Amino acid sequence: xxxxxxxxxxxxxxxxxxxxxxxxxxxxxxxxxxxxxxxxxxxxxxxxxxxxxxxxxxxxxxxxxxxxxxxxxxxxxxxxxxxxxxxxxxxxxxxxxxxxxxxxxxxxxxxxxxxxxxxxxxxxxxxxxxxxxxxxxxxxxxxxxxxxxxxxxxxxxxxxxxxxxxxxxxxxxxxxxxxxxxxxxxxxxxxxxxxxxxxxxxxxxxxxxxxxxxxxxxxxxxxxxxxxxxxxxxxxxxxxxxxxxxxxxxxxxxxxxxxxxxxxxxxxxxxxxxxxxxxxxxxxxxxxxxxxxxxxxxxxxxxxxxxxxxxxxxxxxxxxxxxxxxxxxxxxxxxxxxxxxxxxxxxxxxxxxxxxxxxxxxxxxxxxxxxxxxxxxxxxxxxxxxxxxxxxxxxxxxxxxxxxxxxxxxxxxxxxxxxxxxxxxxxxxxxxxxxxxxxxxxxxxxxxxxxxxxxxxxxxxxxxxxxxxxxxxxxxxxxxxxxxxxxxxxxxxxxxxxxxxxxxxxxxxxxxxxxxxxxxxxxxxxxxxxxxxxxxxxxxxxxxxxxxxxxxxxxxxxxxxxxxxxxxxxxxxxxxxxxx
Numbered sequence: 100x101x102x103x104x105x106x107x108x109x110x111x112x113x114x115x116x117x118x119x120x121x122x123x124x125x126x127x128x129x130x131x132x133x134x135x136x137x138x139x140x141x142x143x144x145x146x147x148x149x150x151x152x153x154x155x156x157x158x159x160x161x162x163x164x165x166x167x168x169x170x171x172x173x174x175x176x177x178x179x180x181x182x183x184x185x186x187x188x189x190x191x192x193x194x195x196x197x198x199x200x201x202x203x204x205x206x207x208x209x210x211x212x213x214x215x216x217x218x219x220x221x222x223x224x225x226x227x228x229x230x231x232x233x234x235x236x237x238x239x240x241x242x243x244x245x246x247x248x249x250x251x252x253x254x255x256x257x258x259x260x261x262x263x264x265x266x267x268x269x270x271x272x273x274x275x276x277x278x279x280x281x282x283x284x285x286x287x288x289x290x291x292x293x294x295x296x297x298x299x300x301x302x303x304x305x306x307x308x309x310x311x312x313x314x315x316x317x318x319x320x321x322x323x324x325x326x327x328x329x330x331x332x333x334x335x336x337x338x339x340x341x342x343x344x345x346x347x348x349x350x351x352x353x354x355x356x357x358x359x360x361x362x363x364x365x366x367x368x369x370x371x372x373x374x375x376x377x378x379x380x381x382x383x384x385x386x387x388x389x390x391x392x393x394x395x396x397x398x399x400x401x402x403x404x405x406x407x408x409x410x411x412x413x414x415x416x417x418x419x420x421x422x423x424x425x426x427x428x429x430x431x432x433x434x435x436x437x438x439x440x441x442x443x444x445x446x447x448x449x450x451x452x453x454x455x456x457x458x459x460x461x462x463x464x465x466x467x468x469x470x471x472x473x474x475x476x477x478x479x480x481x482x483x484x485x486x487x488x489x490x491x492x493x494x495x496x497x498x499x500x501x502x503x504x505x506x507x508x509x510x511x512x513x514x515x516x517x518x519x520x521x522x523x524x525x526x527x528x529x530x531x532x533x534x535x536x537x538x539x540x541x542x543x544x545x546x547x548x549x550x551x552x553x554x555x556x557x558x559x560x561x562x563x564x565x566x567x568x569x570x571x572x573x574x575x576x577x578x579x580x581x582x583x584x585x586x587x588x589x590x591x592x593x594x595x596x597x598x599x600x601x602x603x604x605x606x607x608x609x610x611x612x613x614x615x616x617x618x619x620x621x622x623x624x625x626x627x628x629x630x631x632x633x634x635x636x637x638x639x640x641x642x643x644x645x646x647x648x649x650x651x652x653x654x655x656x657x658x659x660x661x662x663x664x665x666x667x668x669x670x671x672x673x674x675x676x677x678x679x
Contacts, residue, residue, distance in 0.1 A: 160291035182366065205368065226250060335497045362412040399424070444466070449467045471555055495565055496524075
């Protein structure tokens with residue numbers, strides 16, 4: 100039988116087994132926050148603050164602009180932005196226009212961004228006025244359907260004095276020049292009306308976001324997340340967080356109206372940062388500190404410690420490597436981090452020692468959760484109380500969510516509790532399917548006991564107490580500092596090199612990023628290509644976290660009987676080589 104909410108004796112007190120009311124447009128969450136708490140601060144960026152009423156006004160104007168540009172309901176609008184205050188304004192404005200947000204990694208090269216624009220069929224893009232991001236946008240736009248480019252300058256969201264001084268000293272980043280037919284965000288807001296079009300949204304059917312992911316195969320695909328998918332995850336997370344004891348000992352859902360302050364360190368183009376940070380803060384009418392560069396400061400991450408102290412942040416969602424970086428920071432004892440209450444870890448296994456050390460430094464509760472881009476993203480979470488959470492597991496299923504472990508071959512036969520198999524999930528947060536890929540969508544869904552289950556591609560088991568343990572991530576996935584790197588993408592680039600006959604990529608342990616990319620290549624006969632040439636070739640074509648850090652040349656790569664390169668064998672050889 101599938102694991103259902105409430106089965107475990109460790110189920111958090113007061114958390115309902117199901118939630119309702121999620122069949123509504125995602126952007127009404129901003130409208131509700133602006134109506135109830137109009138003057139409450141939403142975004143904080145370099146001391147510049149935008150209230151909920153200001154963000155709503157900007158979003159309404161973005162929607163009006165998109166309508167006047169001919170963007171119709173269902174069309175795609177790309178967001179090529181880091182964590183700057185423009186992001187939620189453009190995000191909600193796109194939804195208010197009835198369009199679909201396509202979130203793009205700001206580390207992408209022009210080729211990577213172009214591929215995403217082509218696949219999604221985006222007709223508009225918002226990008227940052229930046230020496231790297233804007234030229235990337237200009238190059239990536241070529242040959243796509245994008246006919247509207249809006250340039251966002253951080254200057255417009257800084258306090259007037261700081262913007263003036265920064266401009267005079269030329270410290271505000273900007274591109275060397277702009278194309279004449281591109282729009283500037285400040286002018287868009289000034290010339291548009293705060294009157295979004297009247298668009299009918301079908302929350303359970305219409306996509307709000309196309310989130311690109313490697314899925315279970317490593318081939319980038321756009322997960323179509325409906326409005327209801329995301330709204331459900333927000334409602335469920337708020338209920339789940341009631342397990343944290345608020346002052347006075349009352350167990351209740353997370354408070355709304357400025358009580359909490361989120362540290363916006365996870366990238367918002369990714370489902371983890373988008374839902375758990377940017378959107379959840381909006382749902383709670385909380386404050387959101389915009390962090391475009393988590394490593395800012397000397398030594399790195401000092402800026403994060405300063406932000407936590409200065410803004411009295413209460414909620415921090417991050418990957419384990421960041422919690423380790425803060426706990427081990429040379430100056431951590433100089434900063435008061437006692438404001439932190441709830442810290443959620445995801446994206447990679449959370450080492451027990453890292454959790455203990457971080458909690459000792461902050462006094463916060465650190466818990467581990469699990470999810471995927473295809474599930475908006477949260478599926479399971481540990482109880483948020485030190486007594487009930489269980490380190491080494493990713494917790495219990497959220498309300499309305501069922502988990503089943505199935506066989507690895509067919510994904511159809513349910514396995515007994517305690518036996519490792521593929522993790523399958525069913526719930527309102529699970530995507531409708533992949534964008535324009537019906538065959539790939541059909542491959543990852545199964546009907547079990549009358550319910551539609553998504554095959555996650557992750558291997559794990561359910562223990563006797565109902566906690567889910569992941570024993571093996573997708574076997575080929577490389578986690579570089581919390582970013583998902585899919586070997587096939589890197590290998591495709593390596594195969595473009597004129598002297599490389601065969602290539603394979605694996606992840607190897609790395610002290611700084613958890614894992615690093617290592618490439619194994621087989622050269623064409625007579626070629627004398629060196630490591631630096633291959634690395635330079637990749638630097639021109641791949642985002643930083645995807646680039647190989649080392650290259651090993653082989654006369655022949657290990658292959659199966661049918662000629663498929665065996666990454667598994669390379670991983671085993673690497674482990675043996677580094678074993679004492």
